[in-house]
Every structure is written in C-alpha cells, then in structure tokens.
Amino acid sequence: xxEMRKPIPVEEAIHRVWxxxxxxxxxxxxxxxxxxxxxxxxxxxxxxxxxxxxxxYDGFALRSEDTLEANRNNPVPFKVVEHIGxxxxxxxxxxxxxxxxxxxxxxxxxxxxxxxxxxxxxxxxQDDHSYMSxxxxxESGQNIxxxxxxxxEGEKLIAQGTMINPGVKAVLAxxxxxxVNVAKKPVIGVIATGTELLDVDEELQPGKIRNSNAHMIVSxxxxxxxxxxxxxxxxxxxxxxxxxxxxxxxxxxxxITTGGVSVGDFDLMPAIYEKLGADVxxxxxxxxxxxxxxxxxxxxxILYGLSGNPSACYVGFELFVRxxxxxxxxxxNAFPKRxxxxxxxxxxxxxxxxRFVRIYLTFEYGxxxxxxxxxxxxxxxxxxxxxxGLMVLPGGSRGFQxxxxxxxxxxxxxxxxxxxxxx
Amino acid sequence: xxEMRKPIPVEEAIHRVWxxxxxxxxxxxxxxxxxxxxxxxxxxxxxxxxxxxxxxYDGFALRSEDTLEANRNNPVPFKVVEHIGxxxxxxxxxxxxxxxxxxxxxxxxxxxxxxxxxxxxxxxxQDDHSYMSxxxxxESGQNIxxxxxxxxEGEKLIAQGTMINPGVKAVLAxxxxxxVNVAKKPVIGVIATGTELLDVDEELQPGKIRNSNAHMIVSxxxxxxxxxxxxxxxxxxxxxxxxxxxxxxxxxxxxITTGGVSVGDFDLMPAIYEKLGADVxxxxxxxxxxxxxxxxxxxxxILYGLSGNPSACYVGFELFVRxxxxxxxxxxNAFPKRxxxxxxxxxxxxxxxxRFVRIYLTFEYGxxxxxxxxxxxxxxxxxxxxxxGLMVLPGGSRGFQxxxxxxxxxxxxxxxxxxxxxx
Numbered sequence: 001x002x003e004m005r006k007p008i009p010v011e012e013a014i015h016r017v018w019x020x021x022x023x024x025x026x027x028x029x030x031x032x033x034x035x036x037x038x039x040x041x042x043x044x045x046x047x048x049x050x051x052x053x054x055x056x057y058d059g060f061a062l063r064s065e066d067t068l069e070a071n072r073n074n075p076v077p078f079k080v081v082e083h084i085g086x087x088x089x090x091x092x093x094x095x096x097x098x099x100x101x102x103x104x105x106x107x108x109x110x111x112x113x114x115x116x117x118x119x120x121x122x123x124x125x126q127d128d129h130s131y132m133s134x135x136x137x138x139e140s141g142q143n144i145x146x147x148x149x150x151x152x153e154g155e156k157l158i159a160q161g162t163m164i165n166p167g168v169k170a171v172l173a174x175x176x177x178x179x180v181n182v183a184k185k186p187v188i189g190v191i192a193t194g195t196e197l198l199d200v201d202e203e204l205q206p207g208k209i210r211n212s213n214a215h216m217i218v219s220x221x222x223x224x225x226x227x228x229x230x231x232x233x234x235x236x237x238x239x240x241x242x243x244x245x246x247x248x249x250x251x252x253x254x255x256i257t258t259g260g261v262s263v264g265d266f267d268l269m270p271a272i273y274e275k276l277g278a279d280v281x282x283x284x285x286x287x288x289x290x291x292x293x294x295x296x297x298x299x300x301x302i303l304y305g306l307s308g309n310p311s312a313c314y315v316g317f318e319l320f321v322r323x324x325x326x327x328x329x330x331x332x333n334a335f336p337k338r339x340x341x342x343x344x345x346x347x348x349x350x351x352x353x354x355r356f357v358r359i360y361l362t363f364e365y366g367x368x369x370x371x372x373x374x375x376x377x378x379x380x381x382x383x384x385x386x387x388x389g390l391m392v393l394p395g396g397s398r399g400f401q402x403x404x405x406x407x408x409x410x411x412x413x414x415x416x417x418x419x420x421x422x423x
Numbered sequence: 424x425x426e427m428r429k430p431i432p433v434e435e436a437i438h439r440v441w442x443x444x445x446x447x448x449x450x451x452x453x454x455x456x457x458x459x460x461x462x463x464x465x466x467x468x469x470x471x472x473x474x475x476x477x478x479x480y481d482g483f484a485l486r487s488e489d490t491l492e493a494n495r496n497n498p499v500p501f502k503v504v505e506h507i508g509x510x511x512x513x514x515x516x517x518x519x520x521x522x523x524x525x526x527x528x529x530x531x532x533x534x535x536x537x538x539x540x541x542x543x544x545x546x547x548x549q550d551d552h553s554y555m556s557x558x559x560x561x562e563s564g565q566n567i568x569x570x571x572x573x574x575x576e577g578e579k580l581i582a583q584g585t586m587i588n589p590g591v592k593a594v595l596a597x598x599x600x601x602x603v604n605v606a607k608k609p610v611i612g613v614i615a616t617g618t619e620l621l622d623v624d625e626e627l628q629p630g631k632i633r634n635s636n637a638h639m640i641v642s643x644x645x646x647x648x649x650x651x652x653x654x655x656x657x658x659x660x661x662x663x664x665x666x667x668x669x670x671x672x673x674x675x676x677x678x679i680t681t682g683g684v685s686v687g688d689f690d691l692m693p694a695i696y697e698k699l700g701a702d703v704x705x706x707x708x709x710x711x712x713x714x715x716x717x718x719x720x721x722x723x724x725i726l727y728g729l730s731g732n733p734s735a736c737y738v739g740f741e742l743f744v745r746x747x748x749x750x751x752x753x754x755x756n757a758f759p760k761r762x763x764x765x766x767x768x769x770x771x772x773x774x775x776x777x778r779f780v781r782i783y784l785t786f787e788y789g790x791x792x793x794x795x796x797x798x799x800x801x802x803x804x805x806x807x808x809x810x811x812g813l814m815v816l817p818g819g820s821r822g823f824q825x826x827x828x829x830x831x832x833x834x835x836x837x838x839x840x841x842x843x844x845x846x
Contacts, residue, residue, distance in 0.1 A: 087619025166642035167807025173635035196510025212596035219589035384590025
C-alpha cells in the first residue's frame, strides 16, 4: 500500500519552517577577517567627520577679511608663515596679512576662515621670505570642509545585519573598529543517503551515480554564509542511518539529508523521523520540483529531508533552508529577493503545479528578462550551473510565452526581502 | 609652479590600461576548495547522463507488448521476479509476463521497455509469490529516461572562465572532477601613502585620520577574486617610499598605492615613477571622482596610483584595476556589466565632467532603478557602504531628474561584459 501524502501550498510550507527559525550567536572578529560577514552591531560615528575643519584643495589658508580690498588691479599680499601637508598640524595662528600654505586634507590653522586655491594665487620670494598675493575677495568659510559637516558624532551609519562590503569596511576603518561584532556562522550538517551514490573520486559502476548533491548543498551553504559539516553518504540501511543522524544532530544547528524522503521501499527518512520523535512539519509540497521535500523539528534542531533529485534538492535548499540561515545571520531580509521580469523564452508546457523554473537574469533597455537556464527537467543537473534565479510559474492549464511577465526569485547577490511573497 | 596635466577621456584611460593586461596562471584545487574560483578548463561530460537507462518513478519495469490486451475490464497479471532500489543492479532479464519492482533512479532491467508507476498497478500475493496487474496498455519507452538523453558523452558543459557556483560544483561532482583546474589568484600589493594616516587601532590625533583606503581596497581585491598583500602605510618621505615600492614590486603582480598622486608639495608618486623609469600611461582622467588617477607600467608590472580620496580610490579600483584582475582570472567578461536604469532621485547639480555616481539598484515592475547611495561628495565615505553600482552621468551643463534614464555599471554580482562601453 502506497502512503498517501497531502501536499500543502509552498507559502504554507515556508511559513511552517519559518516558525522554527533560530536566533544566531555573535562573535568578534578582526577587521582583517570581516569581509562578507554580517554585522551584529550598529556602526556609529565615533567622532565627527571630518574631525577637524580641513582643506579640500592645495592652496593657501587666510583670513577672508584681509581680501576685502583685493581686485584685478589690486593684488593683496600675504606673508606665508607656515607650510603644512596633510597629517601635519598647523602650529601658527594667522594674523592680519598672514597666510599658510596648505595641502589637501590638512587641518585649517586657527585664525584662517577660507582657502584660496593655488590657481588663484601668485607666489613670490622677497627678502628670503615667501609671499603670495590674491586678486579677488574671498568669503568666510569658502573652500573649508567644516568639522562634522559630513557625519556628526554618534550618528548611526550602518545597520546591524548589513553584509560587510568594501564600503562598509572603509567605514569601520574610519571609525577605528579594529574589531567588529559579526553574526556567527550557523553550522549546517549534510548527509547524503542512497545506496546508489559513489564518491566523486570513484569510478562509475553499473547502476550507480556519483554523489553530486552533497557537493552542491555544501556550495549553497557557503553561498548562504554558513559553515558546513559533511557526515558522508549513507547506504539505505536503517540502523546505521539512524545512528549517524542522531550523532550528527548533536554537532550542528541544522541537519540536511538528501534522498530517502519519497515513498519508495528504500526511503528510510520517514521511519527515522518517527523513531527520533521529530515533529514532521510537512512531507509534501504543491510545487515542482521538490514536491517530496520534508521538514521536521527535533527539539531546537531542524531536519531537512531534501529530495535526492538534484534540482529539487537545490530548490528545496534555497526556499526552505536559506531563509533560516539568513535569519540566524541577523539578515533582516532573509527571503529571496522577488522581482518582476519578462520571459525571454517560451515555456509552453502547462503544469497543474506551481513551478520554480531555473533561469538566469539579463537586462535590456532597463528591463529585467528571465532566460531559461536549460531544459527544465528536474533531473538535469547541468542547467543549475547557469542559474541565477528561480522563475515562479503558477500552476494551471496554460503554458507561457516569451514576452509574458513572471515573478523571479533572485539567488545570488546580496539582496533579499523581509517577507516571503509569491503571486 | 603648478604642473599642468592634460586629462584624457575615461574610455581612453581604460584602453591604455587594458593594453597591459596579463594572462593569469592556473592551479589545480580539490573540489572541496573550489567555490567562487574561476574554471581554467572546459568541463566536459566524461560519460553520458544518465549513464544507463533509468526509472523516473517508483513502479514496475515490464515489457510493453505484454500489456496489449489490458483494459479496465481485463487486468493483465505479471509475476514480480526481482526488486531493486536505486544503486542496486538488476540481475534478471524480463521474459513474457514478468515484471521487476523498481525504485526511482534505478537501472532498467534487460528486456523491460517501460515503467508502470505504482499508482496504476495492483499488487497481490499468491502461492508465496508477488504479483502485480495492470489495467491499461503501456508504450515502448514510456517512463524511461534513456541513456545519454540528458547529456551525451564528450559534450562541452561549462566554459573556461566560469565562476564555480553550487550548480557548477554539482556538475563537477557528477563527472568525477575531484580535482579541477582554476585560475590562480593574482597577487595585488597595497601601499597607503600619507603622513596624515593612522592605523585603525590608533587613537585619533590632531590633523590625522585613520587609514580607511587600504582596508577598502583590500576588500575590493577580495571581492574581485584576487589575493592581496599589504605593505603598510608610508609617510611622505621619498627614499623610504621608493625603497618600499621597489621591494613590493618584486612580490606582486600589480601594485596599488593610494594617495600622493596629485600635484601637491608632498605628492611623491610622480617622482617615484620617474626614478623607477616607469612608463606613465596617464596621470589625469576627465572624470569625477578620480581625476588624478595615475597608472604606470614598470616592465610587466602595473603600478596604480589611486587617489587618496576614498570615493576616488574606490571608483579608480573598479574602473581600472578590476578588469585586469578579471582577465587574469580568465573571466571573458572582464568589464563591469552595464545596464540602463531609471533615476529614482534627482541629481540636479550640473558638472562639466563625466561622473561616476554611487548608487544602489532596486527593481520595480520589472524595471531597474538607480538610487543615490548618499551625498555624492567625493569625500563622503559612508555612502560607499550602500553602493552596488556606479551611475554614469555625462558631463554637461544640465542636471538630472528622477525618471531620467542613465547607464549603470554593476559592481557586485558575477555579471560582466567583454568590452568597456559608455554612453
């Protein structure tokens, strides 16, 4: 007798998994090791920017009031009393008729209230001393970048949960964050099941295939920003499988198995969930591929029983595992970014189920186009190599044509969204 | 006397740098360590997929000719002679009236030419033996995934230069690539110059700022897929700077310095290029920010003198350094992906120079929008944290309004293009 399973809508399945999301831990890392980690603290301005009034140009600092009489026919002379580069500190205050030669980025000397660029100044030597003259009036504050004019002290600059990119790292360095709190990477365990699986370095044998799912999932885990722990592959033997799975559960935050979740005679996972006493959240989803995806909660730990079929496994990870990883990493936009795109290709085959079709996105004339990444048979592994998004096609009796509009979930890149929504 | 420099168009500057692109080396890495590396070999199908005819369902393998008489009122019985799971190899050939119970993914037994799913079969026991019956006719080939029907042996699957993502990794595992040839990461040296620079862990001092550029550039190097080597920061002292730079050049493929390229009194880089005998490709570009960007060729090595200004430094890296890194990594699409987008914000200030404005991209109704990442002063570091693209605004006498169309160069994500093109 074949067990009958009742499929639930994909939105409901994601909702049930999301109820079991976990809060991640944080850890402190050096600025040298923080790339692509997510902030677990809000970055604030520890001082004003700039921390002192500074010059945006190479030129002369002077008192604007001394230029009042200057014009084309009346150059006003200044005695150059100091010469400072960026990083040097002016030591002299300016008095009437005095100027300081100053380089870009240097601090404005006391007394000065404007900067005249080299281009508007004449320099000359007289009696072994440097002078400059100017033929125009200057205004108070002209060419001075005021203290705190870019950023005020205490300003919140970057939100917790943001991924650290080159710009964020520049901000960290600017404000002296030599150490920074980031979200600790959750540890995701991976076990491949199936007597038919060979290791990647084994020769092909009759009836067997190489284990590609474990390598793929590990790569998806890395892309999602988590750490993985691979426990090897299991033959379809109940006792050994049960043993390995219970031991693995001790060592990870989340455990993924691939294969063995269908209703075939050698599909052991349902019986393992039962013996564990795990709460099966669902074991059938009204979607293609990935309809046999099973998720079970075992205390605090979540067990994902993904399909042994590569495409179903891939989609199952992105829809059901990745959002919880993102939440654990304190990413507020834990769900895949959803955009509208125009189909670049026909997809004529109707299907009663909601489908997640592998596509890659292109742009033309400011519009986003969804291109089929390959034949959309759920057992074709090669098309996954070019996939950058999943096009969501509603179930129904009609196919789709190039030019139709469809929703696309983006898989790479850093964007996301707070809620899971589909058509 | 201030040196006069003649600015060249940014396209010409990129062209001159591109002439000095270098071919990267390759190295062999384990499949476990290949994520986000670029392939330096073409991946081919080492065997057909599937390698044997297999079943897409759990069901019974049988001879379609035996079902000719079957209909609703005439169930045709079969004796079940074997029971095989995925990974098990059928040992028995089927003769008239025989069937093999078979699981998804298992090899089709000899003699069988179709699979009847469990759902259309009745099973029963009789005289201690298993039987099944079917009430419909089957066609030859029905529900059989033929050998090589997905991929033929020898087919080119993934091009050299492709970045290894989860889908690519699945393909590598499928075809037994336990080791794979990838592009060796070029080594990019980084030196920050400027007496005003403090280390990230130093307290702020009058007239000084922390060195944020080096951390930012290191992060840009990592994002570009290269390795970095940081040689520290230099005060504006000629002999020490010259010494450090000549030593660093021995150890890297490309050397980036930040700061010291302007025409200020303490800007040492022009004199250092001269003493090295390096060929200065340009020292002024008609663009904002980054107009003082300097690039020099010293034999096989390229020296980038990027501006000390954070935004100019950032833009200089993405426009002039990253494409050469990508080429060295055998990425055929070495230049930043250019798309058309709609301005989401006003940018009213006209400017005679071509500008690269920091934006982040959003999508609405299938259209791409360019949102200003912050105030576009070239000295505002915080806006870089949210930057995902550079909007290219042509120089001229007018500003731009929300709703206008503009070109955007994408900075994150894996896309690129073969040629550098601007408006």
